[in-house]
Amino acid sequence: MSRTERLTPSHRLWARHHPEPDPIAMKTLGFWLYMMSDALIFAGLFAAYAVLDHKFNAAGGPQIKNVVHPLEAFVQTIVVFTSVLAYSLAMVGLKARNRMFVLAGLLSAFVLGGVFLGLEINDFATLVAHGITPERSGLMSIFFVLIATHGLHMAFGMLWMAVMMAQVALKGFTTEVVTRLLNLRLFWVFQASIWVCMFVFVYLNGAF
């Protein structure tokens, strides 16, 4: 049985000068939790991919091995990780409080993200030109939607990067800008990790 605590006059009742929680720590935790919900979106899609990756779901149309090129996807992998590296260099610049350094890093990460998306769009366009569209079969539906969802995340990250470049240039390193830069790093690394899962489960596993 729990008993109610007895208090004596020696107990301090009020927390004077109680510091407010650190805003960066709080927003970082919140953003980690948000990334968890994002991870579950991808988990759901990967589960759907696992279910639909069967020759019956190809409905007589192409199977995964007919539509993926692991080598081209490997180039994409290199590009996305170079982009992450560029972003990390920007974070080095942040430690040094060097605005130009940060802007250069962000810009390189942005451009490499654009190259990644360009390769992906080119890949999709080639497939569509061969008559392989999401409408072809359940398997093609999940193939396109899974990869396009990741692509949308990348595009969103690039939009965010563009906004951050403007904010770094205009506002400098305020608490808010730093928090956002840190969280964008988390987002960007996370998208790269998701790409690794795509590369392994869709491109490598599908091709061989």
Added chain:
Amino acid sequence: MFGRLTLGQIPYHNGIVLGAFIFAAGAGLVIMAALTYYRKWGYLIREWITSLDHKKIGVMYIIVGLVMLFRGFIDGVMIRTQQAMADGPHSAGHLQALHGYLPPFHFDQIYSSHGTIMIIFAVTVVLTGFQNIIVPLQIGARDMAFPYLNAVSLWLTAAGAALVMISLFVGDFSHAGWVGIIPLTELPYSPGVGVDYWDWALQLSSLGTTLGALNLITTIVMMRAPGMTWFRMPFFTWASLSTQTIGLTAFPVLGVALALLSSDRYLGTHFYTGGMGGNLMLYTDLFWIWGHPEVYFIILPAWGIMSEVIPVFSEKALFGYTVMVAATLSIAGLSWAVWLHHFFTMGAGPGVNLFFSVSTMLVGIPTGVKVFNWSLTLYRGRLRFETPMLWAIGGLILLLVGGLTGMMLAIPAINYTVHNSVFVIAHFHMMFLVSVYGIFAGMMFWFPKVFGFRLDENSGRKFFIFFSLGTATTFSAMFTLGFMGMTRRLDYLYDPHWQPLLDIEEFGIFLYCVAVFYFFKMIYVSLRDRAKESHGQDVWSTSRTLEWMTLTPVPYYNFAVIPEVHGRDEWASRRESGFEDSGPEEYEDIHLPKSSIAPAVIGALAFGFGFGMTWRIWWMAGLSLLGIIGVVILRSFADQSGIVLSADAVRRMEQKPEGTGIITDHISPPVAELEALS
């Protein structure tokens, strides 16, 4: 220009819908006229729409939820009335219906909206509102971790609710059940806009709930008062933490299930189609992977409320607190491992069925622990049967009925025989009613804290009695009908033997209507007599947790000085040790967030997006989406420093006599007192 939307889509030829429209439009006009006449528009926008105060956001959540609860209740009345009228081949038809008074398509929309509204837009929303109001108070925080995001969550949820409401008057609602029976929701079988309304309404509110979940979790993890260790947290906060963990992890899966369905409907993909390599069970699994955790999402906070109410009115600490915490967390964990019991009959095979049968029965263990702990809290307590306690004990009894029938359904052999029968319906209504009883317990319990006056005890008691009589009458008949073989969702019933029991259900519904009358009477009488019923900070005089330490009504900064916490029931220890009146000697400046119109604008644009997508008005959907992105970017450039309330102002606020109005200036910041933070 307007996609599929034409004037012909407004169903003015349907007398029932027209009546509902006239009622809703009339009520809306009266409210708007009143706002204009009393010059309250500015007040409404300044104090509520733009507010980032967690208590006001919570109150708005609860108002949205109660409006939807009423709408869902009317749907329930219509379903029961149709079934009571449409039993047997000789039952008459009225209003162009063959049997009863509703044609099948209309009836299908009503049961779909009843389920969708009650689960997603009533119970979920009201409980989220309670957590918004109470959790920061219970942990001794001044606000949520992300006040702005909190308002965004509210307005996204409200946009979803508005989509459901407008579907009543413009076009149709889904006819495919609240679960979206596949492949009925696919384009060839549902070419209309009903399924799209359902789809986008769920999608928007699900996004709101996910964002709300990460906000509450961060609040609980980061913002507890000094001394409040994990095992000193009030139990409702634990319940909320478990609930929001479910919310954060389960709702994205619903998002995926619905997004793939939208992809099928809008882009012509084949995720869930019958042919072309689609997989019907994929939808069913994804939906219930969210759907079952959602069940616990709405029942855990209700149990949390019961765990707060029962100790206060037993004048004892909660029995077995640690075990209760473990039970709540394990239910949240198990919620992920039971989804397949919603479709035992769909050919998963004996091995799989066995696994999910056992995992479902495992849920009974922590739930049983809870029931025993509540009973042992009551045991040898100094019991007072005021209205919150009545609802809490009512919920406890319903939980026994609902839980034990749930254990029956966990056995696949039994499940096969009663699958899709109204026995199942009666079972899950018992469980949802536990949530509803929890909601009313919480409402009676915390209303005086938030508004400063008590709800009328006399009509509140009658409300409880008639509600419980209605529950007993309706659902005992429904359990019986289930055993007699009546299946769910029937607009015409072929067996005349069911008539007496259907009449009993209809009588039960009548009792519910009486209860609703007493609910409105309770609100009216309480508002009228609010001066008489006003009271100090601790209305029940045996309350135990931090929220009762603040002024009543709670000032917008919650705590003038953050309290130090020494034990589990801090307020009870202070009261019993004679430190009830030991306020802080010195005050300090308080930082608060500024109000912002942006969340409401985002909500309005989200509604525009949902409406545009539903009717395929592409420019509207596109512009709304761009608008949302634009608002978010613009705000990220804006100055977000909050406001500061000086120590002197806090002292003056704290020394004022208690307010008696519904919303006194205690709750809203006096503009003159504020200085912009430079």
